[in-house]
Amino acid sequence: MAGSRGRRPGAPDTRAAVLSAARSAFAAKGFRATTIRGVATTAGVDPALVHHYFGTKSDLFLAAMELPVDPRRVIGAVADGPVESAAERFLGAFLSVWDDPAVQPALLTVARSVLEPGGDRLLSQGFLPVVVEPVGELLGLDRPTHRMNLVASQVMGLILMRYVLRVEPLASMPGEMVVATFAPTLQRYLTGDLPPDH
Amino acid sequence: MAGSRGRRPGAPDTRAAVLSAARSAFAAKGFRATTIRGVATTAGVDPALVHHYFGTKSDLFLAAMELPVDPRRVIGAVADGPVESAAERFLGAFLSVWDDPAVQPALLTVARSVLEPGGDRLLSQGFLPVVVEPVGELLGLDRPTHRMNLVASQVMGLILMRYVLRVEPLASMPGEMVVATFAPTLQRYLTGDLPPDH
Structure with a gap:
């Protein structure tokens, strides 16, 4: 279903790690206090990679919520x-x-x-x-x-x-x-x- | 808080057993399909005791929900x-x-x-x-x-x-x-x- 949003970039493990870190951060701290940098650190990847794969913080939030439509x-x-x-x-x-x-x-x-x-x-x-x-x-x-x-x-x-x-x-x-x-x-x-x- | 609804009749263990059986039954079967008799059987007490202590099935339902007001x-x-x-x-x-x-x-x-x-x-x-x-x-x-x-x-x-x-x-x-x-x-x-x- 997420495939309908387009390609799912990155190694599956990396992508899953970023989404999992993002979900935890958004749930614990809310949208405003969560940073791409913090999510990247938790996931053990470079912030530029998160930006490159997921776009803006809003895009990352919606990807983390796993909505079937945007x-x-x-x-x-x-x-x-x-x-x-x-x-x-x-x-x-x-x-x-x-x-x-x-x-x-x-x-x-x-x-x-x-x-x-x-x-x-x-x-x-x-x-x-x-x-x-x-x-x-x-x-x-x-x-x-x-x-x-x-x-x-x-x-x-x-x-x-x-x-x-x-x-x-x-x-x-x-x-x-x-x-x-x-x-x-x-x-x-x-x-x-x-x-x-x- | 429940004390504001009046006396809490019966031995505490019996009362707790009835309320616990009622909560499970209402959650699993809904209001209509739950019977005082079934709740009494699960709690190991006589149905007349449940009626006597809690009143109607609606009263029992509200007691089981533990609302602070009626x-x-x-x-x-x-x-x-x-x-x-x-x-x-x-x-x-x-x-x-x-x-x-x-x-x-x-x-x-x-x-x-x-x-x-x-x-x-x-x-x-x-x-x-x-x-x-x-x-x-x-x-x-x-x-x-x-x-x-x-x-x-x-x-x-x-x-x-x-x-x-x-x-x-x-x-x-x-x-x-x-x-x-x-x-x-x-x-x-x-x-x-x-x-x-x-």
Whole structure:
């Protein structure tokens, strides 16, 4: 599945060592405090090699999470259109990935791992700042971090109910009904009037 | 903390054996398929003793979850008023419990345990049907289960962001701002126009 992201460079052992060191560092320290240099040292390789093989720290983070799709490509499509219908586009893109039976098992594994003890930081100090919050900036929202966190709060609850717990009728609801159910909530979080946050 | 629920009847060993058998049964089989008789057999006691000490199967379930408050008392207050403002009352009651520093640590332990592998069923086949769904019936909602599941999807995301991950600014936001942020979402789920679920 990772093969769909392109070639898997480097000797398999080296690559595995870097990814393992990266996973440990991101989980223990969060995204900001983790350095490519530190990961390289733990893995016993040169930092330039990590850069060369994995790209930026964000790329390394996403490779370490072993996502079956690059979420930035999915979410990037959301910014491509009027902000007034961004919630609908987001939910459409979200469901096209999560409802795909070829991709869903791997996404469920990731979802379960970030919900486990110790997986917290991968979400709060990795996935949210690396993947979710930049969307708010792309859309040109005021208070982009807060608004995207509200979106995340509803989307994580949707993931939990529809895919993890498979609670009916949400679990079997056709995608277009899921979009119609949640789009007004997400659109208000993105562009609606919200109370101050303090 | 459990002492606040009243006397803890029975020999401590017997009580612990019943609760342990109940926890295993609810986690493995869910609420509906678990019987007081089965729990009693596993614990090596008479079913009448389980009834006498713990009450109904719902009472036993809540005792086994070791909640620091009886959620039915908190949520019951929601049904006590006009349905048009039920979301606000619900969020107020929710925050009065979750923002209480004396109660929050125990709630976090429960939240983490139901998010762990194997804890799923405690939520989907225990907490939701025993505690959450009856509120929809109390409020006289059409499609009470579906509407309460939507409420649960947003509230679980709120718990995850504000209390488990402590993502800012949600984590430090004053309670009245949390209510104002989420009440329109929940009120639409309770009484608004929703698309059909199939």
